[in-house]
Amino acid sequence: MSNLIDPHTKPLPSLSAHHIDPHSYPDGIAFLDGQYLPMSQAKISVLDWGFLHSDATYDTVHVWDGRFFRLDLHLDRFFGGLEKLRMTVPFDRDGVAEILHNCVALSGHRAAYVEMLCTRGASPTFSRDPRDAANRFMAFAVPFGSVANAEQLQRGLHVAISDKVRIPPASIDPTIKNYHWLDLVRGLYDAYDRGAETALLLDFNGNVAEGPGFNVFCVAGGRL
Ligand SMILES: Cc1ncc(COP(=O)(O)O)c(C=O)c1O
Structure with a gap:
């Protein structure tokens, strides 16, 4: 089969003047x-x-x-x-x-x-x-939508620690809010595969970095 783009070999699809969106969205x-x-x-x-x-x-x-x-x-x-x-x-x-x-x-x-x-x-x-x-x-x-549903907010979420490392600050300055989420999303799917409900990603030093859409705070010895 040739890779030449020849508009005469087969009828072309018709061109739409406007996009018709078949999807639905939240009210807002x-x-x-x-x-x-x-x-x-x-x-x-x-x-x-x-x-x-x-x-x-x-x-x-x-x-x-x-x-x-x-x-x-x-x-x-x-x-x-x-x-x-x-x-x-x-x-x-x-x-x-x-x-x-x-x-x-x-x-x-x-x-x-x-x-x-x-x-x-x-x-x-x-x-x-x-x-x-x-x-x-x-x-x-x-x-408003939370990362946890009403039941999870009451009982907590089952969390899996991901083996995906969060993109480091040396690459993406986290003080610039950004959409670099592939590590978080892959971590989330790994967590689902392991029966958990969400994921925590670590940094390169093994410290908890964050989860998909949330920060983590820890109370240890009475201190935050
Ligand atoms: C990846 C991630 N971490 C943490 C948070 C928590 O929010 P903030 O960046 O305001 O601390 C969010 C919320 O957008 C987020 O998407």
Whole structure:
């Protein structure tokens, strides 16, 4: 069989003018390109480097009983990450805070998982130079969801210590919130295979690093 792409050998599929999304999404509101949208309408390009390279940073803040928990600290870390990754967003802290408030208010949720994120974006010319990409800011508010369900929150979770080592700080600065999750996800599947419900990943020195979506604290000898 030839590898030549010849449009005449066989009828080509028809070209769709618009994407029709067959999937469903949680009830919530997103902010994207200056617009507030239902979650089902919030889409990014397949060329976005946030998706292709995990070239993105984010922060998540919880809303309990209609109030943000420590929003200022989450904004600090988000803007710190942007600076370290040399990304820019067209909003200052107050602007981002206002967008997050609007997402929550429009969603109507009193307990929400709220995320602000910025991807490297894409270059209009498919330039491979990250400096040519137009960074993209997004935010969303969906119903709050924990890594543990209601029953697990009561009785605790069965945890397996993974043999996957968490990506080290020398490679990815963990103070930049990031989506480098393949070690965590593989650790999670290993844990499921072993009958556990979640995983803990260690660092290269054998110390507990973190789990998929959570930190770990230990009380020993009365001290945290
Ligand atoms: C991998 C990972 N570790 C820990 C946490 C805990 O959150 P924080 O980064 O705010 O400490 C999260 C939450 O997003 C996470 O995804």
